[in-house]
Amino acid sequence: MAAVQQMKATVRPKAGKGAARAARYSGRVPGVIYGENKPPLMVLLEHDDLKKRIYAGRFLTTLYELDVDGTKHRVIPRDF
Secondary structure, three states: OOEEEEEEEEEEEOOOOHHHHHOOOOOOOOEEEEEEEEEEEEEEEEEEHHHHHHOOOOOOHHOEEEEOEEEEEEEEOOOO
């Protein structure tokens, strides 16, 4: 069985189109973590790290462990 890959993320302070555009402008990618019977968690990922993983292949079928400000979440990407 393959190891779970690690990624770092931060909590996104605001929701909405304007906040997402500002995040993209600063070099980050907005995202949302769903599941675990909890409310959705809005996060920001580093663009360069995410781009490398997407172009490396198998991005949508790989299990990742997101470290969101010290809290770990196991996620599978669904779209990019």
